[in-house]
Amino acid sequence: MKAVKVFRAFLLIGHYGLFFIVLLLYFLYLNYMDFLAIASQVTQEEEFTKMLGPVIDGISHQKIELNRWNEYRLRFATGMAYLSVLAVWINLRAHQYKELLKWGCFVIMYFPFVVLTGGRQPFMYLIMFSLISFFLVHRRADSHNSFGKELMIISIAVITFLICFLGIGIVNGKIGADANFLKVLVHYAGTNISAFDVYINEMTIPDTPYIGAKTLTPIYGFLHAHGFNVPQFFQYITLFTAFGPVTTNVYTAFYRYINDFGYFGCALIMFLMGFFYTFLYRQLYHYGLKNWMILIYASIAYPIFLIGREERFFNEILATSKISFIVGLLILYKFFEFLNERRSKAK
Known part of the structure; x- marks a missing residue:
């Protein structure tokens, strides 16, 4: 239970949470401006949903390219989302329900970053990370595994992914009159x-x-x-x-x-x-x-x-991008751990 106690106070939302929220919003704005810049190179459309398709196709065929800073900002948002998901599971096990909403806001803020990429993979990765981290946290705190509870979590994860899959498909135009949801899902999965x-x-x-x-x-x-x-x-x-x-x-x-x-x-x-x-x-x-x-x-x-x-x-x-992501993720973890230790000493 020591690990739960350490992580329970990780998010000092009253002191530092606002800073990270503002930082993520600023990064989101910069990524959106980058999106508009590269979209202008491949399409004359001005509606966001109509720009996504040409941008995705242009990136896939190496016609256009997002700059490195855009990737770094997305990587930071991903790291915050992953860290927050782990914090949600640990606080849930510790019955610290007030902390769930505080951590959850960083997960929600990650979604617009993914939408700007036009892809479904980051959603899939987030769901897989959530499932794996939940099972590991759950089994650490409870040696008697509940098959029913784990099956319920898997079902929730699948439904969440399908909602995200449907949502981003509608936004980028891959799901519409010519291709319904089931047809696209079967195409990607089967x-x-x-x-x-x-x-x-x-x-x-x-x-x-x-x-x-x-x-x-x-x-x-x-x-x-x-x-x-x-x-x-x-x-x-x-x-x-x-x-x-x-x-x-x-x-x-x-x-x-x-x-x-x-x-x-x-x-x-x-x-x-x-x-x-x-x-x-x-x-x-x-x-x-x-x-x-x-x-x-x-x-x-x-x-x-x-x-x-x-x-x-x-x-x-x-x-190398994944290696730098792992390093950044550990730095974020250690930063919040440092804040927690400093807060504990101050009490």
Whole structure:
């Protein structure tokens, strides 16, 4: 229970909460201005919902690019949201219900940042982080796991994701008269495995002198940016396949692994990933499920849940941006921990 007591007073909303709220609002304003700037390069539309589609397409095809400061501000908002979700679970276990609304405001403020990106992935990542962190906090405080309670939390998380999925789809125009909600949902959730089947049966694996053209793009990008004579690959897959009424370029994570490393290499990667996450999970329990360890583990565990959708481990977890995000997340955690210790000494 020591960890609960430490985190119970983390958010000193009366003294520092207003500062972070104003800071996030300012960052949101700057990101919105960045969005308008790049939108003007690809569309003449002035309505926000009509600008989202061209912006998403432009970013995917590397026609336009958001600046680094925009990414840093989004990263900060993400870190605050993740830290706040963990605080909500811990305060919920400690029956500190007044703190839930205080922490929850930072989670809510994260949503506009995600809407400006036009994507659904950050919502998905947030839901996965919430689920994983909840179960770890719940099991630390209660050794007798309640299957019914955990099933209820999973159901709430699924419903929340579907609402976010529907909302952002309507805003960016991907859900409308031509594509209803169920059709879009099935397209995102159920076609990737079928597309992968089409790929391995009908398409030829390219022979390239470069290893990891589809999976190690962050590493190639880093080397290219620092003057090394290597090509700069992009994560976006330009190869589309069609079967029936469906056209897609997402073939599950196995497509990238087989494309880059062959079938044996794909199997080896699966084994190493399983070993890596199992080792981290056991370390969590070995050290008593500490808050900062839950925070980090829950923020990087999503690739194993998305293997049937798309590759996320090499292209995101091993990227320098993710490393800096983890460092920033730990700094935020330690900052609030410092405030809590200073407040305790003052009493």
